[in-house]
Amino acid sequence: METFMSLLQISIGAIFIQNFILSRFLGLCPFMGVSKKLSTATGMGIAVIFVMTVASMFTWAINHFILEAYNVLYLQTIVFILVIASLVQMVEMILHKYSPVLYESLGVYLPLITTNCAILGVAMINTGINPYSGSPFTFVESVVNGTMSGVGFLLALILMAGIREKIELADIPKPLEGLPIAFITAGLMAVAFLGFSGMQLR
Amino acid sequence: MKTTIQLTATLTVIATVAGLSIGATYLRTSDIINQQKTQQLNSALESLFPDGVEISQDSLIRSDNSVLPFWTAKQPNKGEGNLVGFAFESGGRGYSSTIRYLAAISADNKIIGMTVLSQEETPGLGTRVMETVSKATFWNGLFAKREKTEPWFQSQFRNISVLNPIGISKKAEWHTLSKDQKAELLSKNEVTAITGATITTKAITDAITTESKTVSEINEFLASKKGGLQ
Amino acid sequence: MINNIGTELKRGVLTENPIFVLALGLCPSLGVSTSVSNGLGMGLASTFVLIGSNIIISLLKKVIPEQVRIPAYIIVIASFVTIVQMVMQAYLPALYTSLGIFIPLIVVNCIILGRAEAFASKNNVINSAIDGLVMGLGFTVALVVLSTIREILGANKLLGLEFIPGFKPMTIFILAPGGFFTIAFVVGLINFFKMKKEQK
Structure with missing residues (x-):
């Protein structure tokens, strides 16, 4: 029961309270880049959930069993980014071979994900202290944190794409067209998400 | 086959050099970082x-x-x-x-x-x-x-x-x-x-x-x- | 070469500013721009990484095979980032703690990989170094602009000191939404002046 509560805390925290895009400012480039259409946004979001989950598993294990065990934590950044880059490649190849349908829909987003700082971000956060328990993230906790951070990313991306599709038809002052109005929209969404910040699960 | 070996070799060399230079910086800075931490703790204690x-x-x-x-x-x-x-x-x-x-x-x-x-x-x-x-x-x-x-x-x-x-x-x-x-x-x-x-x-x-x-x-x-x- | 630096600087800071014009490297620019000291520190750290990786990649451009260039670039960039991280922790511990997770994330700053791919891999060492410097400065200037606005409006402070006595700050500008609003209006203003210029 206690583990369930702690996983629930992590999930709610990752999706709403500490949303990767709207509160932590991670993964903004794809957020601005692929949120023009709802269908691409959904595809990108699902690909991110997938890679974040797998990356959380691998980086947690590598950090715990290799970097910490051999006391070479200073290689963390370089090892993590290489692991993520190769994971993305591997996921792409496996999907290509075994699930052409999934590859068809996610394939184009996968190369973009390597430079998505949200993936490296979640791997780094997982090496730290779990703010809800005060002790380091366990394997299960870090995987749940990875998946749920991805879900939070998908949520923000879908909301944003839905709004941007409507904004296309709106009459906006000329200098604010394009990027600026997208930022203002994101800002208003962040205001809405601030409402979750009072939530306390203890 | 030859290109595979060549590719792997180049990447290995680059990674090794990178790892060595990071290790060297670590050796040079780790003492200072530890000193810094003790000093921070000591001055915090003294201020209390x-x-x-x-x-x-x-x-x-x-x-x-x-x-x-x-x-x-x-x-x-x-x-x-x-x-x-x-x-x-x-x-x-x-x-x-x-x-x-x-x-x-x-x-x-x-x-x-x-x-x-x-x-x-x-x-x-x-x-x-x-x-x-x-x-x-x-x-x-x-x-x-x-x-x-x-x-x-x-x-x-x-x-x-x-x-x-x-x-x-x-x-x-x-x-x-x-x-x-x-x-x-x-x-x-x-x-x-x-x-x-x-x-x-x-x-x-x-x-x-x-x-x-x-x-x-x-x-x-x-x-x-x-x-x-x- | 030297007389080119003026035009190069204009390119990095104004016409091809990485944040305001190319919209690259958005995460650190919004994440750390809560105070001028953070923004400046982040900008200079990224500039150092950018110059270093541009030089090394330009030196190695003939050695690195086409097929594995991206992983090779990532290794070079990640090493520079780790070195910056350790040096900063040793000599500027306060800045290191306040920048936090955004220091290792310099690795995935699209500006750095972008310049490696678009410029350093095709040009000589000196030009690549200058390109790194210019783009880095453009990034730093943008960060300082954003963080000055946010620190004054959100905390009524500049460099940690009270700015307008008696002014009640709007905390929202320090919080996440304020980051989005600030960059939106700065980009909007730039577009506005650009359009005015074109009309003439």
Whole structure:
């Protein structure tokens, strides 16, 4: 029961309270880049959930069993980014071979994900202290944190794409067209998400 | 086949050189980083206790078999009853991070001082536990020498009793209060909350309240040590 | 070469500013721009990484095979980032703690990989170094602009000192939404002046 509560805390925290895009400012480039259409946004979001989950598993294990065990934590950044880059490649190849349908829909987003700082971000956060328990993230906790951070990313991306599709038809002052109005929209969404910040699960 | 070997070899060479240069930098900086950390802890300890006391490290084994390190401060050249107080490090779950702090407790179980060592709270809200109040403004204070002032949130813990629960007053922030109002708060064993960051405030008061057990454990340990010496 | 630096600087800071015009490296620019000291520190750290990786990649451009260039670039960039991280922790511990997770994330700053791919892999060492410097400065200037606005409006402070005595700050500008609003209006203003210029 206690583990369930702690996983629930992590999930709610990752999706709403500490949303990767709207509160932590991670993964903004794809957020601005692929949120023009709802269908691409959904595809990108699902690909991110997938890679974040797998990356959380691998980086947690590598950090715990290799970097910490051999006391070479200073290689963390370089090892993590290489692991993520190769994971993305591997996921792409496996999907290509075994699930052409999934590859068809996610394939184009996968190369973009390597430079998505949200993936490296979640791997780094997982090496730290779990703010809800005060002790380091366990394997299960870090995987749940990875998946749920991805879900939070998908949520923000879908909301944003839905709004941007409507904004296309709106009459906006000329200098604010394009990027600026997208930022203002994101800002208003962040205001809405601030409402979750009072939530306390203890 | 040849190209595969060539590709692997090039990447291996680059990775090796990169790894070696990182290792070299690590060897050069790790000592400084450790020194930096000890120095930070030492200056934090010194800032908590009055000037001229001798601070020494000690540790005790708690009831759950974990080791608790702490520091004692003694008045030099005073023989019996020279203990000023002791300090220990602890942490509390804040809004978005664990807040690590150092608390110094006097012989009569009151807080001599407390200082936050590390926190990653929301900028502009929770991070205000580190905020200092200064009369200097950007226009006259940019090139002036900056006096070191204690963050107001941390100063209000002075003389608060650790054995009683610490209350939170949300009316106004401590640094805006008059002397009488501050004294009134102290008599109620209360501190003021940071506007908009009550979670962070509560995290710290809760953390200190739960450490009352630690305080009595250290007290018992020190008393038994004193008894043993006599 | 030297007389080119003026035009190069104009390119990095104004016409091809990485944040305001190319919209790259958005995460660190919004994440750390809560105070001028953070913004400046982040900008200079990224500039150092950018110059270093541009030089090394330009030196190695003939050695690195086409097929594995991206992993090779990532290794070079990540090493520079780790070195910056350790040096900063040793000599500027306060800045290191306040920048936090955003220091290792310099690795995935699209500006750096972008310049490696688009410029350093095709040009000589000196030009690549200058390109790194210019783009880095453009990034730093943008960060300082954003963080100055946010620190003044959100905390009524500049470099940690009170800015307008008696002004009640709007905390929202320090919080996440304020980051989005600030960059939106700065980009909007730039577009506005650009359009005015074109009309003439």
